[in-house]
Amino acid sequence: ARTWKILSFVVSLPGVGVCMLNARLKMQQRSHDSPEFVTYFHLCIRTKALSWNDGNHTLFHNPHSYLLPTGYEDSGH
Known part of the structure; x- marks a missing residue:
């Protein structure tokens, strides 16, 4: 269980952050x-x-x- 908890913080949270950044940058580039x-x-x-x-x-x-x-x-x- 400890391994999964560490993986959640080390892999999942930065992954969500990268996805949010990507979505924000794509939204700014998009024509409205x-x-x-x-x-x-x-x-x-x-x-x-x-x-x-x-x-x-x-x-x-x-x-x-x-x-x-x-x-x-x-x-x-």
Whole structure:
């Protein structure tokens, strides 16, 4: 048990720290602009309207990142 406890502190905690650093650096490099909207009809098939709101928004709709069949909601793409 002592060996596993030592390995946890020596290997796991620095590994988590390296992963967090990597995620932070990747996030800073990433562009925050939405990609250009391209109409792919197979992605916009609605066989029936959704049960809430106007029938086109998902339950957890995020206007910054989720697409509607007509494009992005708030940025005018």
